[in-house]
Amino acid sequence: MSTRSIGQEFTKGLWNENPVLRQLLGLCPTLAVTGWVINGLAMGLATSFVLIFSSIVVSIIKKLIPSQVRIASYIVIIATFVTVADRFLAAYFPDISKDLGPYVPLIVVNCIILGRQEAFSSKNSVGRSLIDALGMSSGFVLTLLVLSSIREILGSGTYLGHQVMGSWFTPWIIMILPAGAFLALGILLGIALHIEKKTKSRI
Amino acid sequence: MTEKMLITQSSPHFRDKDSVPKIMYAVVISLAPAVFASLYFFRLRALLLLLCCVAACLATEAIFLRLRKKPLQALLDGSAIITGLLLAMTLPPSLPLDMAVIGAVIAIAIGKQVFGGLGYNIFNPALVGRAFLQTAFPVAMTTWIPPLTKTINTATYATPLGDLKFQDAVAQGTLAPLKDLFFGNTGGCLGETSALALIIGGLFLLSRRVIDWRIPLGIILSLSVFTGIFWLANPVKYASPLFHLLAGGLLLGAFFMATDMVTSPITPLGTWVYALGIGIVIGLVRLFGGFPEGVMYSILFMNTFVPLLNRHTRPRILGERRAQ
Amino acid sequence: MKLSVQMVVVLTSVGLLSGSFLATVGILTKERVELNKQREVEAAIIKVVPGTESSTKLYEAKDFKVYGGKNQDGTLIGYGILVSGIGFQDKITLMLGTDISLTKTTRLEIIEQKETPGLGAKIEDEDVFLKFWEGRDCSQAISLRKPAVKTAEELAASEVNTITGATISSESVLKIVNNSVEKLRQLIKEGQIQDGEQDVH
Numbered sequence: 001m002s003t004r005s006i007g008q009e010f011t012k013g014l015w016n017e018n019p020v021l022r023q024l025l026g027l028c029p030t031l032a033v034t035g036w037v038i039n040g041l042a043m044g045l046a047t048s049f050v051l052i053f054s055s056i057v058v059s060i061i062k063k064l065i066p067s068q069v070r071i072a073s074y075i076v077i078i079a080t081f082v083t084v085a086d087r088f089l090a091a092y093f094p095d096i097s098k099d100l101g102p103y104v105p106l107i108v109v110n111c112i113i114l115g116r117q118e119a120f121s122s123k124n125s126v127g128r129s130l131i132d133a134l135g136m137s138s139g140f141v142l143t144l145l146v147l148s149s150i151r152e153i154l155g156s157g158t159y160l161g162h163q164v165m166g167s168w169f170t171p172w173i174i175m176i177l178p179a180g181a182f183l184a185l186g187i188l189l190g191i192a193l194h195i196e197k198k199t200k201s202r203i
Numbered sequence: 204m205t206e207k208m209l210i211t212q213s214s215p216h217f218r219d220k221d222s223v224p225k226i227m228y229a230v231v232i233s234l235a236p237a238v239f240a241s242l243y244f245f246r247l248r249a250l251l252l253l254l255c256c257v258a259a260c261l262a263t264e265a266i267f268l269r270l271r272k273k274p275l276q277a278l279l280d281g282s283a284i285i286t287g288l289l290l291a292m293t294l295p296p297s298l299p300l301d302m303a304v305i306g307a308v309i310a311i312a313i314g315k316q317v318f319g320g321l322g323y324n325i326f327n328p329a330l331v332g333r334a335f336l337q338t339a340f341p342v343a344m345t346t347w348i349p350p351l352t353k354t355i356n357t358a359t360y361a362t363p364l365g366d367l368k369f370q371d372a373v374a375q376g377t378l379a380p381l382k383d384l385f386f387g388n389t390g391g392c393l394g395e396t397s398a399l400a401l402i403i404g405g406l407f408l409l410s411r412r413v414i415d416w417r418i419p420l421g422i423i424l425s426l427s428v429f430t431g432i433f434w435l436a437n438p439v440k441y442a443s444p445l446f447h448l449l450a451g452g453l454l455l456g457a458f459f460m461a462t463d464m465v466t467s468p469i470t471p472l473g474t475w476v477y478a479l480g481i482g483i484v485i486g487l488v489r490l491f492g493g494f495p496e497g498v499m500y501s502i503l504f505m506n507t508f509v510p511l512l513n514r515h516t517r518p519r520i521l522g523e524r525r526a527q
Numbered sequence: 528m529k530l531s532v533q534m535v536v537v538l539t540s541v542g543l544l545s546g547s548f549l550a551t552v553g554i555l556t557k558e559r560v561e562l563n564k565q566r567e568v569e570a571a572i573i574k575v576v577p578g579t580e581s582s583t584k585l586y587e588a589k590d591f592k593v594y595g596g597k598n599q600d601g602t603l604i605g606y607g608i609l610v611s612g613i614g615f616q617d618k619i620t621l622m623l624g625t626d627i628s629l630t631k632t633t634r635l636e637i638i639e640q641k642e643t644p645g646l647g648a649k650i651e652d653e654d655v656f657l658k659f660w661e662g663r664d665c666s667q668a669i670s671l672r673k674p675a676v677k678t679a680e681e682l683a684a685s686e687v688n689t690i691t692g693a694t695i696s697s698e699s700v701l702k703i704v705n706n707s708v709e710k711l712r713q714l715i716k717e718g719q720i721q722d723g724e725q726d727v728h
Contacts, residue, residue: 069534073541080545084552091559094567170302173644174339183313190317341645345692369694370673493615493695 006131013135020143021192025111030144031185033103035176037160040148041141042096046089046104048137050081051113052130058121059129065122074117075108082107112140143188150184151175223321226413226464227281233407234288234459236400241393244350245296249393253291255300259307260287267316282321286310289329289459292394293452293499294336297348302340306332326506327463330499337499347390362391363450368495373442384449395452405458414462417471421478422457422485423448429486447489456481456498466506473512480505567638568609572596575624575634576605585720586711593711593720596624605633608711612703615695617641619650623704625665629712632669635660635704647696656697659688668705671697 004012019025029047034040057077065073086104089097097104107113116136121129152158155175157165165171174180241249264283268275290310294303310332318324337344349360363379366372372379383389387397394401408414427444434441447453461467461481468474481501488497572582576596583603586593590611595603605627611620619640624633635657642648649655663669664684672686673694682688689697714720 065537066530066534068530069538072538076538076541076545080549083549087552087556087560090563091556094560094563170299170340170343172305172339173341174335176644177338179338186317341643342692345646 006128009128009131010135010138013132013137013139014142015139017136018139018143018192019112019115019136020140021189022196023112023115024189025115026140027185028106029103029110030147031178031181033100034144034148034181034184035151035155036099037145037148037152039096039099040144042089042093043100043103044137044141044144046085046100047107047110047112048133048141049085050078050107050110051116051137051140052133053081054078054113055116055121055129055133056126058117059124059126062122070122071114071118074114074122078113078117079108112136147181147184147188150188151180155180223280223282227285229408229411229413230285230459231281231288233404233413234285234292234394236403237292237394237397237455238288240387240397240400241292241296244352244387244396245348245393246351248296248348249291251300252294252296252298252303252393253288255303256291256294256307257284257287259304260284260290260311263308263311264316267312267320271316271320273320277321280321282315283311286315286328286332289394290332292455292459293329293333293392295344295347295392297346298336298340298343302336302343305339306336309335322465324465325509326503327460327466330460330503333499334503349390350388350396352388360390362495363389363446364489364495367442367446367450368489374439378442378446379450381445381449384446389450392452392455395455398449398454401454401458405454408458408462414458415467415474417474418462418467418478419457421475422453422461422482425479425482426453426486427482429483430490433490441490447486451489451496452498453485456485456502460498461502461505466509468509468512468516470513470516470518473509473516476512476516477505477509480508568594571609571622571636571638572607572624575607575622575636577624577633578604582607586714591707591710593714603627606711608707609638610703610707612699612706614640614699615642615647615693619696619699619703621700621703623660623707625708625711629708629715630664630666632660632663632665632704635700637700642693642696646690646693649690649693650696650700652690656688656690656700663687665704665708668709669701671701 013019015022017023020027020030026047029043033043054074054077058074061073082105085107086097089100089104116133120132124132149159152160153164154172155177157163157169157171172180175184238253241253260283261278265275265278268277287307287310290307291303294306310328313335314326314328314331315321315324345365347360347362347365361370363372363384366377366379370377379389384396385398387400389396405414405419409416409419426447430441430447431444434443442450461478468477481504484501484504485497488494488500494500569582572594573579573596578598579596580599581597581601583595583597584592585595585606592609594607594609596605596607598604606625606629608623608625609620610623611618613619617640619642620638621640622636622638624635625631626633637651637657640648640650642650651657659679659682661679663686667685669685669687671689671694672682673689675689675691676682679688687697687701711720
């Protein structure tokens with residue numbers, strides 16, 4: 001059982017336990033779909049949807065599930081919501097769905113989601129699980145947003161498809177390629193660690 | 204008591220009269236013929252690119268030394284100047300200067316300083332910078348101009364290796380003559396066109412024992428054998444080994460890039476494996492890959508094997524027994 | 528309740544519940560998803576066969592589909608061949624429009640490609656590549672003009688332009704097109720393509 005205040009339960013996902021920057025979870029979609037802000041945002045929101053609803057359902061039925069079959073049950077629940085998200089995108093946002101390709105179905109194996117069920121929702125009340133899921137989702141969406149902003153501005157000279165860099169600017173094509181994803185994420189992680197170190201040493 | 208009483212550094216530990224600056228400035232001198240050749244063939248473009256790259260490398264190095272609170276004297280060890288020179292040597296003469304600066308910053312920042320500075324980097328910094336530019340600006344990095352000594356009136360111009368790969372130059376008989384390749388009267392990166400200048404510089408480094416002779420020899424041997432087999436089998440389709448040795452960045456890579464002390468193996472056996480591997484990968488890329496030239500990627504590729512080679516070719520310590 | 532029984536019951540009910548939930552979602556979205564796919568194909572046919580008012584699916588195989596474009600009167604005016612093939616890095620999916628006699632191309636559209644951005648990806652570029660594909664003589668195999676030329680007038684009737692620096696991607700597209708035109712010609716000869724059997728809205 002968590003002993004944090006409600007506020008801390010939410011904010012821990014933003015920084016101290018940020019799924020990408022601090023826990024290094026969910027790196028596959030983080031690297032793969034952040035070439036453009038719109039894709040990063042769609043992936044972040046789809047993952048959030050799955051995480052929030054899975055957390056609610058798991059924390060409701062946590063007492064009913066025998067521990068031997070808990071992982072199997074969690075995966076079925078997660079897969080259900082992933083399929084819903086996948087169908088929704090295919091039906092209403094076909095372009096984004098095409099861009100994200102196999103990465104939407106792959107949300108099923110995103111460690112952030114199963115990790116939160118194991119570590120949190122299966123042990124805490126519905127309310128706390130919801131707050132925790134909201135915090136983790138926000139952390140994930142924000143990180144994806146930052147990463148995809150860097151990559152889209154440098155890699156295409158645009159933001160959300162609008163030209164933001166002048167005509168003098170030649171896009172750094174490497175930034176929308178996988179190599180650019182690794183470089184940008186590496187630098188982000190480095191900065192995050194640096195800030196963490198600074199704040200710790202001050203205390 | 205402070206924690207800094209014992210300073211540990213990873214083995215091997217050599218004692219040598221040579222200091223880092225002494226070696227580095229020998230490399231700078233050895234690059235002089237190639238630098239003059241590039242100035243002769245590409246004039247002002249070459250000068251500007253060289254100046255931009257060296258200045259950007261020095262500036263980036265200074266910023267990182269400052270951030271890491273290290274003495275600024277380290278700037279004078281010459282390593283940043285060499286990275287800048289070598290990077291400029293691998294750039295096409297028509298490359299916009301801002302791109303060259305980006306490449307130089309990446310070379311020092313990502314190629315060297317994030318690993319911990321001189322001596323800790325896994326990859327050759329200049330080649331990291333070039334690899335970044337190649338991927339970031341593929342069009343600018345594959346646009347060539349003819350040397351200013353040639354009076355050709357075309358908008359686009361191809362390197363000898365580009366002709367070989369994309370225009371079927373062997374069958375068409377339009378392959379650049381070996382004489383032009385030897386003196387440098389062809390299209391290409393700043394420092395790669397003149398084989399003569401590179402050989403002079405390389406021999407100087409060999410005579411001063413700054414570089415390991417096994418590396419250039421191994422690369423040249425394996426590339427010659429590899430391309431030689433195909434040439435003997437079908438001389439109508441494949442170019443001769445001599446063409447492959449003189450064209451593109453091979454000599455520049457073999458003498459100046461692959462021989463970087465930090466990123467090449469330390470044992471003789473490891474060095475042979477490393478050098479032969481580079482030659483074969485270059486041959487594979489040139490003959491069967493999507494790119495016309497493969498020197499940069501093959502050196503970076505073999506750089507990744509260096510720690511492994513060092514570990515597995517380590518001579519047995521006296522008295523150590525082979526594991527049962 | 529015995530543990531093993533509880534495990535079976537829980538897993539079964541979780542499975543059943545999510546299964547029925549997904550079935551509902553699937554039914555609700557099915558229509559829209561298919562409509563989206565259809566729209567995409569239709570938009571491409573209208574582009575590659577100018578003057579198309581309605582279209583028909585004439586033939587379907589793996590990675591090779593033929594659509595017929597019809598004008599207002601419902602007469603077939605051209606073919607749209609939707610085909611996939613190997614490019615420099617990954618599959619290239621394109622649609623080629625030809626006239627009804629299969630002697631002239633009308634237009635080329637790239638539907639999906641993952642070529643190198645800035646180089647091979649120029650196969651999507653109108654001015655560098657696509658415009659040179661209009662009105663080519665495809666009664667024989669089309670060939671590439673190397674090195675590239677500036678205007679379409681410099682090309683022979685059955686030649687298309689190369690993208691400078693992306694010869695492999697240009698060649699891949701050429702190969703896909705030549706193969707698919709040949710395949711369609713064979714199908715028409717064998718009488719496997721009939722005009723206007725099933726209508727695609």
